[in-house]
Amino acid sequence: MTHPALVPPLAIERYRVLEPHLADGIPLADLARTGTLSERxxxxxxxxxxxxxxxxxxxxPRNDRGRLHLPEHLVELTRTLATKRPRPPVAAIHRKVQELAIAHGHRTPSYAAVARVVRAIPASQIAAASDPAVYRDQHELVHRREAATSNEMWQADHTVLDILVLDDAGTPVRPWLTVIVDDHSRAIAGYFLSLDAPSALNTALALRQAIWRKPNPEWIVSGIPEQLYVDNGxxxxxxxxxxxxxxxxxxxIHSLPGRPRGRGKIERLFRTINDMFLPDLPGHLIAGKPLSAPVLT
Structure with missing residues (x-):
């Protein structure tokens, strides 16, 4: 298995292009027609x-070696411009990226370098930007059915808890809870508590705990899910x-911004924690005000 930290960005970009075929069986010929890459x-x-x-x-390929590769912020700008409605021509995108590169003191990227980034954008992402309603009907709703078995789909989300605890300096703060829930059984597969706002590290730690077998023999949820459903944080x-x-x-699978679907299970879990577990603890908050002084750390 390739370690996640060692996956080159080029491999990620190419995988994004192939993902509709690998995951959904969409023919390569269809991907070639909707994208800018040949079927070959x-x-x-x-x-x-x-x-x-x-x-x-x-x-x-041999003729790609030694070419200038775009810094990540220029790659993100290229992707953002390429998924606007209506989609601008690559030449216009190239001019905008060149302007930003000059402003930040970078070498100006070639037209070919920008075009490679545009070609690597998945067809599904372009479809979501050009017609969100159609994308929602054809893509997201397909994946937001009820999971038939455990580990078919996990959901991940965060919430700030209705309680004050003390940080290392003794300052009262509200902790954040990251949870991963099995969609079929509604069991908690993993979680992570932090005093910091949600981050990729917190999510990765919760996912790691969810996957690995637990020391507690009564906590039997583990394994690798087929799908992980998250929002657009x-x-x-x-x-x-x-x-x-x-x-x-x-x-x-990312929910569309402002249109989360199937989140009721994990949201009910958060309400249960806030309404039934936390009220008995010191520092519990009601309407943002503590009923007692915080003592937990």
């Missing part, structure tokens, strides 16, 4: 992936989480 190129990438895994997707769309899911062959 997609077949070559697919052959490398099946033979070598992600390492095969990281291989550069910055921690959930981080490269680290995406790389971990790709390496573990977990299908990562």
């Amino acid at each position: 190129t997609l077949q070559r990438w697919l052959g490398r992936y099946r033979a070598e895994g992600l390492a095969g997707l990281a291989r550069l 910055s921690d959930f769309i981080s490269d680290h989480i995406e790389q971990a899911c790709i390496a573990l062959k977990i299908r990562l």
